[in-house]
Amino acid sequence: MVDIIVCLKQTADVNQVRPHPETLEPQLGQAPRKISDFDLNALEEALRIKEKHGGRVVAVCVGHDIQQLLIREALAMGADEAYVVSDPRLEKADGLVTAETLAALIKKIGKWDLILCGEASLDESAYQTGPRLAEIFNIPHITYAVRAELEDGGIKVWKAMEGGIHVVKASLPAVLAVGLEINTPRLPSLLMIRAASRKPIHEVKLSELGLSEEQLTPAVETLQVKALKVERRRITLEGEPEELAQKLAEILVQEGLVKK
Amino acid sequence: MSSDIPVRETYRLMPPGTDVIMYIVLIPFAALFLYGIYRRVRVYGVEWPELFRDFPTRMGNLVRYALLQRKVVREKTAGAMHLLIYSGIIALLIATTLVFIDYDILRNFNQSILRGQFYLFYEAIFDFMGLLLLAGLAILLYRRFIARERRLRWKDEYLLIFLGLFFLGITGYILEGLRLYIAPRPWGSWSFVGKAVSDLFAAFSLDLGAALGAYRALWWAHALVTFTMVALLPYSSLLHVLATFGNAYFSALRDPNPGKMPTPFRIDQLDPETAEIKLGARSVDDFSWRQRLGLDACTDCGRCEAACPAFASGTPLSPRMIVQKLREEMWYSKDKMDGGARDLFAAGIIEEDEVWACTTCAACVEACPVLISPLEYILEMRRALTLEGKLDKRKTTMLTNLSRLYNPYGLPQHEREQFLQELRSMGVKTLAENPEAEYLYWIGCASSYDARSREIVRSMVKILQAAGVCFAILGEEELCTGDPARRIGEEGRFQELALTNIELFKNYNVRKILTHCPHCFNTFKNEYPDLGGNYTVIHHTQLIGELLRSGRIKPKRPLAERLTLHDSCYLGRINGIIEEPRMIINSVAGDRFVEMQRIGRRSFCCGAGGANYWYEVKRENRESVIRLNEAMNTGASTMVVECPYCLQMFNDATRIVGAEEKIKLKDISEVVAETLE
Known part of the structure; x- marks a missing residue:
């Protein structure tokens, strides 16, 4: 029995992002949103572990303008419940702010053995959140996972590195950041998505998390993003x-x- | 009884009391038979209130397809074989029934029907019918051991059934011969085969005592083999003699058009809080009772397999094996009487790629002589797999594309902007601009996003404008019909798309839809009505045909090339549009039109149907290559198609076999548009 937290980020569907014809700035706000691909792999991996070893899978999602339907898709895939923090202040969140917010939210959830997240996000690809989360909890983290197996109370992970695969082990609790190669996420059918409205989505206010101003201030400032012509x-x-x-x-x- | 009037002398050579003993011996066999039937009916789980609905239609099917075997005789050798065995056995059954009536009923009232002229006729006719049975069995041996038809499978059970039938046929004559040898009758030669056998015994001067002993032994053997075969009927493939009647009768419960999938729920009427989340079939229990009954009608004849494009392409699928494996599972695995059946996929009975390899072309449905639809089992299993959602990357991607971009290609809507701009410059209006248009011309995803398929639209626009047809398109508002979602088993996503389209059509007051895609055509025509969308749906072949007939377009420049036509599955076999495209080609190409071997309802799929265009299944060959070779064998330099997916599949096939120079691919509208200039 392993209880798993899966972190999901809602991003713009980058395939549908069009640059502004003049400024060449990507119009992220106009593109439809989706759950970041890597995070779906993390959820799928969590569900596979659950199918094999039992336990609960809890999805957590922080950000601005969180869409309920996308959370329901995650529940339809098989997550047992979801915790959501949706706040306009998180619009400019970077890896630091996201990790602080997630950690504060996860602390409210209670017992867990493993945190799974995507190694990066579809829109910003910063590779920050997973390792930062582990640092906050002061637990081991393994990134770039392409295969994972629970073994003797710990987790054995195949890490894709330049030049080969490293096989490493960590004790639990731990944070695991997975890549796209680890699995093919199952696709919830529409019927399942509808039925997932029976599963609980807990909405938590950002203010309830007791985060300081410093924790909510991004460390990175993005100056400009432009499409290559x-x-x-x-x-x-x-x-x-x-x-x-x-x-x-x-x-x-x-x-x-x-x-x- | 005087011996100068011909009369049936039942039990004449048997010891007294044989009749009683025989009936006592029959009891356990009859009991076994009845128990077997009872058990089958329990396994099916027949819902009795449905028994007599639609009675005339059902009886019509029963008479046509079970009694008269209209589809069985479509094949010459196999049809002749079955017809001979079938009529032989039925005749012998009638002969025995007449004896029963004569001896066990009428005799008690001092009456007899088997006497005089009628009896002589009886002997001659049934001697002849016995020969038919043996002739049928001879064809069976020919097919198995001389022609060695590949589709015939071997099971020990089949050998036993053959031996049983053969034994009954032969011993019937030997018994008759012995009887006439031991007790010659002046009318003996009416039983012409029996008489010949008795002459044979006479030629060898067989000892009379030995003959009588042999007669009695053989009489019992004949009786016991008959009883055994009857008793084992519900436990063997022989059950098909009853199950086919049942299946033909109840086949009316299924839509006669294999292009229309059943609608198990309405997503807009489903209460997510309470609805049971169940769809499709993962075990034999998940099929309907009619579908379970249908499995027992399968005789393993293999006609579906011989017609199946996926099988011909070396994929894991054989529709016959699907039905046979399900049937076996229904028979031997736990059935409803002792708890649930196994998960077909987890137990390794059905491999996932078997159901994915199906192009839903319905060739198996067309081929099945006893109205089984292997396709319906496959589609139900797909639904169960898709409900669970553990699909491979390509299927997942296609469905994700449908849900996010509303087209299976995964291209953003704006990809077609340029093309729509081009159409606008040709003078094409959208429904928003021209709400009074007679036809909505539905472009379809293939022709919206695939460069080659866009040619079809350009040709159609030329034709429509030449004929002065008032039409409009939806432009950027056009979405997928939902066909690939439905065929892959994602019923919810299909309905979501369909309901969105229906709402849009309602807003524009759409009544007539013109489309050049047979899949869109089929979905609008056959599947939208279940969701409340009723339209006059016209395929472009139908409209072009009409325009040619009425003279609204006139071919000016005859074509010089030799043409052959590929019937698309969803147009020809599934929706019966076979004459129109031929009329069109004849009017533009005349005698330069050559047909392939398999045409019309027997056409062979290009391999794209049933969403197969969007994913891969392991295979040895490609449907498109097999079919392209058939087209090239006609000597035609152009292969005409009626479907954008066929067009793409065969275009790929020409590249695979390196025949780009030898044969050109054209949509039928392109052929017609060329002649207009």
Whole structure:
């Protein structure tokens, strides 16, 4: 029996984000929102652990303008209940603020053995929240997990690192940050999503968490984000395959894309 | 009784009291038979109130397909075989029943029907019918051991059934021969086969005492084998003789159109607080009683398998094995009488890829001689898998695309802006701009997002404008019909899309929908009515055909190339639109139109249907390549299609086999548009 907390972030669906035609700034507010892909992998992994070992899976979500329907999708996947903090003050939250808020929320939930989260978020890709959370609780954390198994009261994790897979173990409680390769998240059918309205979603006010002004102030200030405007060069090569390969190779070397 | 009037002499050569002993011996066999039937009916869980609904339709199906075997005889050899065995057995059953009536009933009233002219006729006719049985069995041996038809499976049970039938056929004649040898009758030659057998005994001067001994032994053997076969009927494949009648009768409970999936609930009428979350089938108990009964009608004939494109492509799917495995599971696993049945997937009975490989082309439904729909079992199992949601990446992605972007391609709505702009420049209006338009021209996702399929729209617009048809499109408001969601088993998502579309159509007061996609066509026409959307739905082949017939468009430039036509499953087999495309091609190509071998209702799927376009199943070959080769074998330089998915599948196939130069792919509207310029 392992009780697991899964942290979910609601982000803009980056596939549907369009840059502003003039400023080239991504119009995040106009894109539909979704649960960050990595976090769905974390939830799926938690559910698989639950299916194998039993226990409870609690989803936690902090941010601004949290959409109930997306939380219900998580419950439809199989989470037992959800805790939500939705506050406009969290709109500019960075990894620091998010981790502080999540930690304060998790402290209210009670007993847990494992925290699962995505290794990064779909929109900002900062890779901060998981490790920061572990530091706050002063427990071990393992990132870039591509496989995880509970073993002798601890957790054994396969970590994807440059140049190979590291296999590591940690005692519980711990924080595990998972990558996209770890699983394919199950897709809740619409019928399940409707039925998930029977599961509890607890709304917690930011003010109830007792966070200080410092804890709620982002450490990072984003100055500007712009879409890259890339024009393709549309070079057409003609000739026999052998010649074409030769010409292509020359161009690649010329452009410095391949070293001779 | 005087011996000069021909008369049936029942038990003449048997010791007195044989009749009584025989009936006593029959009791346990009859009991076994009745218990077997009772047990089957219990396993099905028949809902009795449904028994007589729609009686005339049901009886019609029963007479046509069970009694007269209209679909069985569609195949020559197999049909002849079955018809011979079937009529032989039925005849022999009638013969025995007549004896029963004559001896066990009428005799008690000093009456007899088996005498005089009628009796002679009886002997001759049933001697002949016995030969039919043996001829049928001979064809059976031919198919198994000489023609070696690949689809015929071996089970020891089948050998025993064959031996039983063969034994009954042969011993019937031997008994008759012995009887006529021991007690010759002047009318003996009316039993022409029996007489020939008795002449054979005479030629060998068989000892009379030995003959009588053999007669009595064989008489009992014949009786016991008959009893055994009857007793085992509900426990073996022989049960099909009853189950097919039941299945034909109750098949009316299923929609006759395999393109219409049943609507198990209405998502807009479901109370999420109380509704039971159950959909599809994960065990044989989850199917309806009619579906369980249908499993018993399966004779393992393999016609569905021979017709199945997924099987031909070397995927794990065989519709026959689906039905056979479910049937076996129903028979041998725990049934309703002793607790729940097993989970089909967890127990390894059905592999997930078996149900995913199905293109829902309905070739199996068309092929089944006894009105089983392997497709309906497959679709119910898909629903159960999708409800659980543990799908692979590609299926998950497609469904996510449908829920987030409202199209299965996963392209944002704005991807088609440029194309819509182009259509606007051609003079095409949206319904918002032209609310009075006669037709809503539904573009469909394929032609909205796939560059090649957009050509179909350009051609259609040309044709519609040439004919002066008043139409409009939805433009950016167009979403997916929901077909891929429904076919993959995501009923809720399908209904959500369908209800959104229906609401939109209501706002625009849409009455007639024109579409060039057979899948959109089928969904609007057959599936939207269940959700309250009733429209006149027209496929572009139908409209183009009508425009040609009425002379509103006239081909000016005849085509020079040889054309062949691929019938799309959802248009031809499933919705019966077979003549229109041929009329169109004939009017633009005349005698340069060549047909493939498998056409119309027997056409072969391109491999994209049933959402298969969106995911992969392990396979050895591709449906599209098999079919493309059939098209190339006609010598045609253009393969005409009626479906944007067929178009994409065959375009890929030409690249796979390197035939891009040999054969061109065109939608039927493109062919017509070319002739207009």
